[in-house]
Amino acid sequence: xxxxxxxxxxxxxxxxxxxxxxxxxxxxxxxxxxxxxxxxxxxxxxxxxxxxxxxxxxxxxxxxxxxxxxxxxxxxxxxxxxxxxxxxxxxxxxxxxxxxxxxxxxxxxxxxxxxxxxxxxxxxxxxxxxxxxxxxxxxxxxxxxxxxxxxxxxxxxxxxxxxxxxxxxxxxxxxxxxxxxxxxxxxxxxxxxxxxxxxxxxxxxxxxxxxxxxxxxxxxxxxxxxxxxxxxxxxxxxxxxxxxxxxxxxxxxxxxxxxxxxxxxxxxxxxxxxxxxxxxxxxxxxxxxxxxxxxxxxxxxxxxx
Amino acid sequence: xxxxxxxxxxxxxxxxxxxxxxxxxxxxxxxxxxxxxxxxxxxxxxxxxxxxxxxxxxxxxxxxxxxxxxxxxxxxxxxxxxxxxxxxxxxxxxxxxxxxxxxxxxxxxxxxxxxxxxxxxxxxxxxxxxxxxxxxxxxxxxxxxxxxxxxxxxxxxxxxxxxxxxxxxxxxxxxxxxxxxxxxxxxxxxxxxxxxxxxxxxxxxxxxxxxxxxxxxxxxxxxxxxxxxxxxxxxxxxxxxxxxxxxxxxxxxxxxxxxxxxxxxxxxxxxxxxxxxxxxxxxxxxxxxxx
Numbered sequence: 001x002x003x004x005x006x007x008x009x010x011x012x013x014x015x016x017x018x019x020x021x022x023x024x025x026x027x028x029x030x031x032x033x034x035x036x037x038x039x040x041x042x043x044x045x046x047x048x049x050x051x052x053x054x055x056x057x058x059x060x061x062x063x064x065x066x067x068x069x070x071x072x073x074x075x076x077x078x079x080x081x082x083x084x085x086x087x088x089x090x091x092x093x094x095x096x097x098x099x100x101x102x103x104x105x106x107x108x109x110x111x112x113x114x115x116x117x118x119x120x121x122x123x124x125x126x127x128x129x130x131x132x133x134x135x136x137x138x139x140x141x142x143x144x145x146x147x148x149x150x151x152x153x154x155x156x157x158x159x160x161x162x163x164x165x166x167x168x169x170x171x172x173x174x175x176x177x178x179x180x181x182x183x184x185x186x187x188x189x190x191x192x193x194x195x196x197x198x199x200x201x202x203x204x205x206x207x208x209x210x211x212x213x214x215x216x217x218x219x220x221x222x223x224x225x226x227x228x229x230x231x232x233x234x235x236x237x238x239x240x241x242x243x244x245x246x247x248x249x250x251x252x253x254x255x256x257x258x259x260x261x262x263x264x265x266x267x268x269x270x271x272x273x274x275x276x277x278x279x280x281x282x283x284x285x286x287x288x289x290x291x292x293x294x295x296x297x298x299x300x301x302x303x304x305x
Numbered sequence: 306x307x308x309x310x311x312x313x314x315x316x317x318x319x320x321x322x323x324x325x326x327x328x329x330x331x332x333x334x335x336x337x338x339x340x341x342x343x344x345x346x347x348x349x350x351x352x353x354x355x356x357x358x359x360x361x362x363x364x365x366x367x368x369x370x371x372x373x374x375x376x377x378x379x380x381x382x383x384x385x386x387x388x389x390x391x392x393x394x395x396x397x398x399x400x401x402x403x404x405x406x407x408x409x410x411x412x413x414x415x416x417x418x419x420x421x422x423x424x425x426x427x428x429x430x431x432x433x434x435x436x437x438x439x440x441x442x443x444x445x446x447x448x449x450x451x452x453x454x455x456x457x458x459x460x461x462x463x464x465x466x467x468x469x470x471x472x473x474x475x476x477x478x479x480x481x482x483x484x485x486x487x488x489x490x491x492x493x494x495x496x497x498x499x500x501x502x503x504x505x506x507x508x509x510x511x512x513x514x515x516x517x518x519x520x521x522x523x524x525x526x527x528x529x530x531x532x533x534x535x536x537x538x539x540x541x542x543x544x545x546x547x548x549x550x551x552x553x554x555x556x557x558x559x560x561x562x563x564x565x566x567x568x569x570x571x572x573x574x575x576x577x578x579x580x581x582x583x584x585x586x587x588x589x590x591x592x593x594x595x596x
Contacts, residue, residue: 055404102586108403109339110589113540116533117578117585124575184400233529237411244408248401277419284412287405288390291397 006168009298010252017157026149033149033221035262036156040163040214041235042242042254044207047167050249051176052203053183054103058115059211059239061099064122064231066092066212071139071225072132081143085216092212093205100204104197116233123231138226145220152221159217160255163210168251170206179203180249241283247293256294309445311559311566317451319558320458321516325531326538326550327462328509334482334545335502338388338406342414343510344531345421346383350376350511351518352421352525355430365433372432372518373511379417380507384499387413414528422525432518454516461512462551465505478502482545534574537581543591552593556580 021029045059070088073079079087102114126133133139146152170176181189182196190196219225229235238261246257261279268275286293325347332338340346353375358368387409391397397405421427434450441447469475480488481498489495517523517531538557542549557577565573584592 049404053400055407106585106589109544110540110585112407113536114582114585117537117582120533120574121578121582124572124578128572128575237415240408241412244404273419273423277416277423280412280415280419284387284409284416287409287412288387288394291391291394291405 005298006252014157014161018154021150021153029149029153031262031266032259033153033156034218035259036160036255037214037218037221038239038242038258038262039160039255040210041239042246042258043164043167043251044210044214045239046243046248046251046254047171047179048203048207049243050251051171051179051183052200053180054200054203055108055112056099056115056207057112057240058099058117058119058233058236060231060233060236061115061118061122062092062095062208062211063215063218063235063239064119064126064227065095065215066208067215067219067225067230068126068133068139069212070216071141071219074141074143074220075139078142081145081220084220085213088216089209089213092208092215095212096204096208097201099208100201103204104200119231119233119236123227123233126227126231134226136227138224138229140224141220143220144223145217155217156221159214163214164252164255167206167210171249171251175199175202241280245283245286245293247296247298250293250295253293253295260294306444307566309443311562313442313445313447313451314566315555315559315562317455317520318562319555320455321513321520322534322538322558323551323554324458324461324509324516325513326535326542326554327465327547328506328513329535330539330542330545330547330550331465331509332502332506333539334547335478336388336481336499337403339403339410339536340383340388340506341407341411341532341536342379342383342417343535344528344533345414345417346376346379346507346510347514347517347531348421348523348525348528349379349417350514351432351523352425352430354515354518355432355523356425358433365435368432369435369515372515373508376511376514377504377507380503380510381500383410383413384503389496389499414532418525418528425525427525429522429524430518431522432515434519450519454520457512457516461509465509465547468505474501537577541581541584541591543593546591546593549591549593553591556592 017032020032041059041063044062045056048054048056066088069091070084073087074081074084099115099118103111106114127135130136145155178189178194178199181192182194182199186196215230219230222229239258242257242261243254244257245260246255247253264279264282265275268278271278325343329340329343332340350372354368354372357363357371358365363371388406391405391409392402434448434453436449436453438449439446440449440452469478477488477493477498478501481495485495488498514523534557538553539550541556542551542553560576560580561573564576
């Protein structure tokens with residue numbers, strides 16, 4: 001394990017990230033904090049797509065369910081933050097199980113559409129019941145994680161490291177292999193005696209758990225829950241782009257892609273409206289010419305572990 | 306009175322939906338590609354038509370023509386620069402081509418949308434209609450433009466029907482959707498057929514975009530919603546089935562119009578989404594689709 005390529009890349013990178021607050025200002029820390037939460041979104045999505053083979057067009061459904069559950073509990077019933085986080089994650093897992101039911105029956109574009117519709121319905125509901133949910137403006141939260149930039153940064157970094165570690169370990173475990181087999185050829189995997197339905201269901205619940213938890217953490221970092229930050233289709237699109245950009249089926253690549261995406265969006269901000277154009281163009285070029293993404297390339301060149 | 310109003314308005318909007326979804330389903334049927342830049346291409350057509358007709362001052366007819374030409378160019382570009390390289394790429398495994406095409410066209414759609422927003426701002430734009438004035442249909446004041454929208458949509462769909470069923474080229478399209486390998490064995494160049502399909506698609510999406518721009522007005526922010534509605538209609542009707550899409554377009558069009566008139570315009574799309582989820586659960590192949 002100590003000699004593996006992934007390990008050699010990840011540990012120094014994490015060390016640098018842990019030391020960053022000593023050297024850089026609050027602005028960059030805030031940016032990275034956001035990026036780390038996105039990294040968890042992207043890694044959870046990669047577990048579903050890269051391993052279980054399910055194209056979830058609506059990662060923001062799971063994120064949004066987790067975030068809004070936490071937000072409503074905190075706003076109306078003044079639940080403490082940890083309880084809200086747990087409730088958000090549980091709600092997201094229930095959402096994930098609901099999504100998994102069609103996934104077990106439908107394939108490809110049909111499933112993709114159901115996930116897309118799930119997001120649109122959630123968004124419509126939030127806007128429709130604007131009196132309770134705050135609608136487009138959002139719901140402000142009485143509690144926040146911390147008002148200190150470094151503390152927030154460390155919360156996000158720790159959360160990303162732990163989630164990433166669990167998701168990565170899972171993907172390399174026998175369960176990950178079975179998932180990968182079910183994703184590539186469900187019939188053959190079933191013929192070999194693996195319970196495809198059970199494994200896929202588990203993948204959905206795990207993905208939902210981390211998405212929902214990250215969504216809930218994110219809103220407690222931002223201090224407000226709004227459709228634009230946790231539910232909008234654009235959020236989901238960014239998550240998908242990040243995961244594909246970083247390299248599918250690598251988990252860690254998804255995190256790299258997310259940090260790159262958030263960073264690039266910020267660096268290009270002076271371009272104004274054109275920044276999204278440039279980010280999309282870069283992502284398109286990567287997809288066309290380096291389909292295995294940043295990490296896929298890096299890991300492949302070092303050979304198999 | 307209200308019933309008639311719903312009937313007429315619903316018919317016009319449904320015809321437009323039908324036209325928009327036909328091109329989308331045609332591409333899927335023949336080459337298995339779901340083009341997520343669909344909405345953005347329609348927006349490009351509408352905005353270019355608006356610009357050429359209005360700001361540039363070339364009149365509505367030249368404007369419409371320019372819009373369709375722009376959409377055709379975008380469709381070609383989508384195929385040659387994004388879809389075909391991904392399909393031919395040796396480093397993408399076959400079972401993952403689909404997601405790469407989806408992601409690629411999605412990104413391309415965002416690029417088009419952002420480019421339009423940058424060049425022409427994202428304010429809603431209404432294309433100058435080809436004909437002005439209103440007509441009374443059974444006592445309902447209807448703009449001529451609304452009539453024209455329905456007529457042109459159906460004319461385009463009718464021409465497509467004739468092309469596919471009555472000409473040799475069209476029959477090769479049909480054959481490509483059934484058995485591409487067999488067609489190649491008979492000496493047809495598959496890539497030519499794909500180029501043709503994308504050309505037809507470009508024209509259909511262009512007409513739909515220009516008509517939409519004249520009927521309801523278009524902003525670059527609509528691109529995503531337009532793609533989603535074409536996608537829903539096509540899945541509702543059965544992926545790859547053109548009659549299914551036409552039927553589904555009317556179901557969606559009327560359901561939306563009825564919701565907007567009878568309940569509230571703010572939940573216009575909700576019943577459609579619920580219907581879609583129900584259909585996909587109970588009958589995943591769509592209303593008229595075959596497995």
